[in-house]
Amino acid sequence: MNQLVILAILCIIFAAVSLWVSQRLRTDSGIPDGDVVYDDAGSWYEVAKPLFNKELMLTGKPDYVVRAEDGSLIPVEFKSAKAPVQPYDGHVMQLIAYCALVESHFGKRPSHGIIRYDNKSFNIDYTPHLEDELLAVLEEMRFDLEDQDVARSHDAWQRCNGCGFKDVCEESLV
Template identity: 30%
Template sequence: MILNIIFLFFTIYLLIQSVIEQRSFYKKMRRSIGFRGGKIIYIDKPQEVKEKGVVYGKLLKSHKYGLSGKPDYIYRLGEELIPIELKSSEAEDSPYYKDVMQLVAYFLIIEDVYQKRVKRGRIVYRNTMFEVYNRRHLRKELFNILKQMEKMQEGDYSPEVNSSFALCRFCLCRDTVCEIYKNTSK
């Protein structure tokens, strides 16, 4: 009898876990930036008129993860901190991978700086918005990227690259850890 109850609870737990894992890590939403009842606590730009309790343009540094950055906004909604990243481009059915990884990096930075777990953030494009949830697999992907970047800096790793001036000229790695751009721009 007790084993049947334990088995039933375990089965329910596994079903709930599988449903949670199959949910998308983002939700497409109507384009809006703020939160009803939320308060801005951080803005990535200096202001002439400063509002009390808001941090303006400060570089946020995570010593734990070796990351630093400046999200466009951080809202406080109750006890929750929510980073918002504004993009000048448009997106269709899903957020761009690089933007998701940038937001996940902000999750880590905010968690280290404010000592509070971030549950979600928003990426706002010109035509739409996505709410991105702080999932374990996204954090794991970011940690893998950070490891690769560290190996690239140390010279222990070189990714497979198709050199193309058109593709390389706007790359973030250009003139930092990648030498390809210098060779293609001649």
């Protein structure tokens, strides 16, 4: 067999193995099969620039956005913690905010988003009900921003422990 033919066959085998490994990695990570459509130059796992929704005056960046096989755009948010029984409300709202940002940025409504905890992923449907909840939360946050005295909205000392305001916050649990 001519050397060029052997080289071509080796290239095809290498491409097939690479594709299989990449599909395996995606399956293991709970990420749907699809192309990355918005990430930074060096990494699959980070979105380079914050997305902005003028109408909602909302900005933020999901860790990752992929195009699923059906063409829908899926934001993925990674959390380093072990998965709770159900995703935390705050994490769901964060993901829904990313769905809204992806929709306005790419002009296409995501069917759902994914929260990927250390050991498990959750698909969260981007429903009109959750969208309404997001609008209500944003309105509440804007209202609170003008208030001088805002009560703590949770009982998780871990959140306070990781908060940059814990040394000055009168509501801090740590």
